Amino acid sequence: MDFEPKIVAFVCNWCTYAGADLTGTSRIKYATNVRIIRFPCTGRIDFMLILKAFAQGADGVIVSGCHPNDCHYTSGNFHARRRWIAFKDLSEFMGIDMERIQFSWVSAAEGAKWAEVVNTTVAKVRQLGPYTAYHEMAAAGIM
Amino acid sequence: MDVLKTRAQELLASGTVQTVIGYGQGSNGRSRALFAQTPQAAETLIWDDTCQQNLATYLFKPEIRQKGKAAIVAPLPVLRSVLQLASENQVHDGDLIVLGVNGGELTEMATLQEMEAHVAGRDLSLDARDHARLQELDAMSLKERWQFWQEEVARCFKCYACRAACPMCYCSRCTVECNQPQWVPVPAHQLGNWEWHMMRAMHLAGRCVSCGACGRACPLDIPIHLLTIKMEESIFQEFGIRAGARAKAENALSSFRAEDKEQFII
Amino acid sequence: MENKTIQHTQLLALLRKIQENERRLIAPQRKGNQVHFQPAGAVEEIPFDYIQTALSAKSVLFPPVEELMRYHQDENGVQIDERNPDLLPETVAFGLRPCDAAAVTYITRQFTGDKPDLLFRRRLEKTTFVTVSCARADADCFCTSVGVSPGDTRGSDLLLTPLGGESYLAEVVTVKGEALVALAPELFAPAAAVKKEEHLAQVPRQFDLEVLRGKLDKAFDSPFWEETSLRCLGCGACTYVCPVCSCFDIQDEGSHKQGMRLRCWDSCGSSLFTLHASGHNPRHVQSERWRQRMMHKFSYMPEQLQVPGCVGCGRCLRACPADMNLIEQAQACIAAV
Secondary structure (H helix, E strand, O other): OOOOEEEEEHHHHHHHHHHHHHHOOOOOOOOOOOEEEOOOHHHHHOOHHHHHHHHHOOEEEOOOEEEOOOOOOOOOOHHHHHHHHHHHHHHHOOOOOHHHHEEEOOOOHHHHHHHHHHHHHHHHHHHHOOOHHHHHHHHHOOO | HHHOOOOHHHHOOOOOOOOEEEEEEEOOOEEEEEOOOOHHHHHEEEEOOOOOOOOOHHHEEEHHHHOOOOEEOOOOOHHHHHHHHHHHOOOOOOOOOOEEOOOOOEEOOOOOOHHHHHHHHHOOOOOHHHHHHHHHHHHOOOHHHHHHHHHHHHHOOOOOOOHHHOOOOOOOOOOHHOOOOOOOOOOOOHHHHHHHHHHHHHHHOOOOOOOOOOHHOOOOOOOOOHHHOOOOOOHHHHHOOOOOOOOOOOHHHHHOOOOOOOOOOO | OOEEEEEHHHHHHHHHHHHHHHOOOEEEEOOOOOOEEOOOOHHOOOOOOOOOOOOOOOOOOOOOOOEEEHHHHHHEEEEEEEEOHOOOOOEEEEEEEEHHHHHHHHHHHOOOOOOOOOHHHHHHHHEEEEEEEEOOOOOOOOOOHHOOOOOOOOOOOOEEEEOOEEEEEEEEEEEHHHHHHOOOHHHHHEEEOHHHHHHHOOOOOOHHHHHHHHHHOOOOOOOHHHHHHOOOOOOOHHHHHHOOOOOEEEEEEOOOOEEEEEEEOOOOOOOOOOOOOOOOOOOOHHHHHHHHHHHHHHHHHHHHHHOOOOOOHHHHHHOOOOOOOOOHHHHHHHHHO
């Protein structure tokens, strides 16, 4: 059976979620591997959520929200950006495969962009294969 | 260090402070924290290479707070911890007298401004050994680093000595102790250990003063201080913020600038 | 069975035989500056020139994380899959010190009440302990202060005492020890008369256990506890490295669809250990938690289980980031109370 990656997408309600909706209403077809989880704002996305997605079997993660200066809550995405920069540095230092995590700004008008972000991520993660190293860790150390 | 003992004794005798938090002779080549409440007790204060513990962590202990105003013997990391705590509103002007020690020199600081001025003149770069280890890790491939940290973290048994030794971990209820939901797993299985160490590093990002107390406290010699030190270097490189330098400073992950730059968000 | 002797090379051959016999061999292994108990690889790599391991071997019987049961939901409802203790591996734990082996007998009392702890009991039944007496001790060791000796046989199935040169006295203490010898009897030789005590470390007594207990019985309200515990950070390092400490927590992990129930180590040093659902915490400051540690080990356990909660292995002294030093604490208690 060919490997189909499981991708979890953490997106903000006002921009990316609406954008994903537009992708649908525009009848743009895109990879079905993604499970979208809606947040009020990227500022609410805890870095641990990304780790938990991997621990529960995800092979890739997308985190997406409003472009800088367009946040519905003014500055949530600025805080998120800082957090992602720090998290990326830590994750790389600890050996987490950052190729499996895609951060993006997708606005409510960017239906086509959402499809592109998903398709690119799915293709990349399909190439990388299942994230077995992380999944195995999640089950280890219990006697 | 005689000048330190004398000054500590003066501060206690005059009633300026009720406790001097410093270092004393420990057992079997170790030193330990000392809480001198009388001039006689202050006679046993020491200052040498064995004095590595970050004493600032004791500033939050109720049994010590209730003794009254304290003076704290402060090598540079302890001084930076006090400043960082001040920037987080945990220490206020006039709360403490800091007895800065550097080699054989004593610098007494009673105000946050004095502490800031003193730190401004000091070299805040990393300990050479820590720097070398970070470089060694940075030079590894991603897979090698994953392997390294997986092996190190496998030993962890969640004693939280790292948390206890760190002055910045002062939350009366730590995130791991919240169980609705249990966000960080309690058991010391591989995932529980992994998530704890990532959580700790993120919660200390921009706040760690690279004292290394966490790594020294670890009973299993896991070099977890490399995680928090790496974050301190990272935050400084990305955002120009140095922990423990100013009494009033923005917290790296609670603030932002519109000009924050990155290359990886599409 | 009478005492035997065994040469070092034959000992390694015996360990190899154990591995070939498909038993799990847990043995010391160097990791940086420390020595830890691990599933053994090549037996030649087992160190013999250290005083004490960083962690005790209690995880052989009482692992840091142990699965008690699993559950899952299917069309028939919730299914519970209890752990089958018969599937636990046959194990030989090599390289314990006599203090660690004595601790096995103490910890057994803690897990043996009116309801036997099935997993613990089965792990104990399936484990053979091969202990090595102490030829050396350091200033952190204090077994002789708590009723243990560097050549104590309690808890061991086979006790090896280094005799200088390359040979060991092999005391076959139990039936399990006999069975181990029977794996390769040709590796052993009969023992000539040996004065075992001459080959053991000298460990001076640091305090009187009975005097300490007497003092503790009166010390609950003493102001001594606050001053003596000022430097204690309230981590759990001492409890986790201790071969006798065995408090645990039960954690359920999973979703409505599937999950498991885990038993994991816990520490009375942690601030939440005695937090009630009402919000009241009878041990809400560290001094009270430190008092609990001393009381439990040297007053409550002797009363309830007829053994002290300490074997003097010294690991807590070596592990403590604040240098609390249990020996000094015991001496201070005797002097101050």
